[in-house]
Amino acid sequence: MEKAIEKLIRSGRKLTRPRLAILKFLSHQHAPISAQTIHDKTGIDLASVYRTLKLSEELRLANVEAMGNEKRYCLAAEPHHHITCRKCGHSETVRCNHVTEGLGNFTDISHQLTITGICDKCRK
Amino acid sequence: MEKAIEKLIRSGRKLTRPRLAILKFLSHQHAPISAQTIHDKTGIDLASVYRTLKLSEELRLANVEAMGNEKRYCLAAEPHHHITCRKCGHSETVRCNHVTEGLGNFTDISHQLTITGICDKCRK
């Protein structure tokens, strides 16, 4: 999280109370989380949450993934992904097998990977 | 596309004119395409397009990826992904490096990968 704050400041943006609260909250999660949830748990205005998340994505402080129709974010630590149970939502970390190799024609690559399945507790 | 139709029928659903038109349209695309675009080009009601796309995803006739806030679909051929230029939208196929290996605790896995970058024509 320190790294994220540093990047934020180096980008010339202000380190505001809402931004700090959101980054701090994210740093305590182990599974990717939605804007709505961040709003619910921190009380920060939903529009501001969205603004901070979008900025965090641009500055690569956080990574996004698509769950159904909503986006979920987690702090960008070492490259990793998640697999999430479609029944109970339980989420585990997955090593990032360099999905973006051999893409020579393209630069400034960013990727977003969503993996779902049924976890052992949920299969009968 | 024949394979998709076969799966659709085997699932016990009707092979309707709209469904056939959508699958046919998808089979002619080389880049993933949105519900809105399918509606625009085929004239099929937007709600029906959404219904068919959701069904296609469930039956794994088609694969989804997230582009910004919209979903884009392409027929599920051999496992593959796409890299799309964030400037011009140009899209190329990417081999699927089995991103879903070693996920032992989970079954019935499905994944969705969105890769963007800047293509050679767009970088100055």
Place this chain on the structure above:
DNA sequence: AACATAAATGCGAATAATTCGCAATTGGGT
């Protein structure tokens, strides 16, 4: 420490994407 000011916030209203409800239609049997 008080000031200046551009950047960011909060709030409500606006969009964009997707889904729902239901009456009318139709595909696939019999």
Place this chain on the structure above:
DNA sequence: ACCCAATTGCGAATTATTCGCATTTATGTT
């Protein structure tokens, strides 16, 4: 040809996300 559950089209409703703007705040400068 007839039946009937499945599907469609259309409009209205939901959801997720974004925008506009008056007010507040972080940060550099006296």
